[in-house]
Amino acid sequence: MTFLPPSAPPITVAERQDRIAALAARLKAKGLAALLIGPTASLRYYTGLDWHPSERLTGALIHADGRVQYICPRFELDKVAGLTADAVAGDILTWEEEKSPYALAAASLPEGGVLAIDDQAAAFIWLGLSRVMGADRVTDGGPLIVAQRSIKSAAEIALLTRAKAITLEVQRRTRHWLKAGVRTSEVKAFIDAEHRALGGEGGSWFCLVSFGEDTCLPHGGEGDRALAADDVVLIDTGTLVDGYHSDITRTYVFGRPSDDFRGAWAHEKEAQARAFAAAAVGAPCASVDAAARDYLTGLGY
Template sequence: MTIGVGGSSPEEELRKLTSKRDSVAPIGQDERRQRVARAQALMREKGISALYLDASTSTFYFTGLRFGGSERMHGVVVPAEGEPVHISPAFEEAKLRAMMAGVITEPVAVRCWQENEDPAALVIDVLDGMGLAGGTLAIDPMTPFFRADALRRAGNAYSFVNGAVVTDACRRIKSAAEIAIIRTAMNLTLDVQRATARILREGMTTTEVADFLSEAHLALGFDGVPAFRIVLFGEPTAYPHGVPYPQTLKRGDMVLVDVGGTFHGYYSDLTRSYVFGEPNARQREIWTIAKRATEAAFGAARLGASCESVDRAARATIQAAGLGPGYETPGLPHRTGHGLGLDVHEEPYIVEGNATPLEAGMCFSNEPMICVYGEFGVRLEDHVYMAEDGAHWFTRPAPSIDDPFGQTV
């Protein structure tokens, strides 16, 4: 039997878990001020007059306020010089100010629109009042098209650019505080992965395992139920994002568990693949190739190296083992990795064609999955962060197919 798999129950494992909510500090107001200052410096450098932030994770990044997106505009105008102005439906102003009281100490300007008014026209009026008439407005890339189009029509004297030149440039370089939060989240999810392996029993369903993943993350103090819980047994493990039906565990099955949730707003995201029972020769072969590919990708992750070079290193290892080539299967049908932070998929993307050089502060997944359709798949996903001295793992990678959680190492 694979070491660390089976022998426990959901009830027993949940009894061991206590909240770690206070084990790391959330991002504070001082850091958010620094983020706004960095964004404003970028805007001045690029000739951008102001940045419009919609109800997105970028608004949370810069302000500490989180809004649910809807047809009603609720956003923030950040000028290249001066203080941000919040745009709110009038009937939501009291709620907005209550939210601000929890995260912002200084007075904040709020402009409101009534239900029969055009909020896009209000944004343009705010810009005109700042003396920015006819300037360049950068729009949050997560803004819905209908809203961006409304801003364009209301502000036809303005030039418009993709706000990613500001938001992505800020967000893809993580601070020490962000890396500390992500490290905590990743290691807590790894604890859940270990516990999940221990509760497995023959006849268990993927739905039961997914329910445990939710309860365990909540018990550890995550922000809420994990955003994704991919649990696969047997042949469905070959499909990267799963299948739309539950499975029942039997001896000899490959098990794939991919789960992640937010902790103080930042995502964890880990995948483990192992066998329920004794691995056969084919499972060992594919697992070992996947392991070597992750090691090759990590070895290629050097400061100044391109994102695509990391993908190439993983793919070359897989092809050298007789799989692929390229995106063909059996082999790796998707990119090697993605950035992670307030969104589970964000810059930088570890994929062919991305020549972005790796810098200190960048964080990304290392997950060159091997898909053998009709048989099984193996994904060993951990995340990497770049520091001044090079690449580091957030979590300890799985050492072997026989001991996937390193209990004997």
């Protein structure tokens, strides 16, 4: 049977521009001059530019009037210009190796203007801007970003749904592919190839595979363990679709589960069902955690 994941078009430049307009309105309302975004997931969220973190500042200034200015080293200009051709339009400010990118950013602000900084940006970016501008002119931009990114559009939900559908199918295929003696490294390679085949960007964006006693460790063992009959199997993996993640864990037994495992598995399933039932609009996160945690601790876990 052919698997066809649900369709999901990529985020458009128009949607990114709407995000910037909403952010600019928040900046203006809070009396902030601009938000500096580092080479983080938020850079792609707002502008469409996907850039790798490094020891040199590359990012974007989003101003309270809605303007976008990219900042990058001079030697990266051609590459950034090429990548931003399909992203939100904006001037590109460049700095030479002997110059300060922080002074460049500061000079782009109105006199005395306060700059919000991406909370996921590296510490050296915060420190560099604080030294140039003064600590009283930089502030945490995290609340602005989180308030916006935590509410998903229909297009985002479609991308998340597609990514999750791909990983669920990969989990199913992996379960049927497993055989005694296969090593965790081989399973990871299989999962990566399946993610790629089904449309996941770059294969697996992460993959954890554990067998036997290693499944008791939060992130598995360090060795390349071989699968044996009746081993517990834990696979935690995900992929990307237009920058949106899937992240799905499955735990089962390769063979015949023991009575203890069946009992623990059933208890965990019930705990998750109680958490889902407790999740409601307006309910604090702690109440969802308590619904599962109180049930499990009541059983002696």
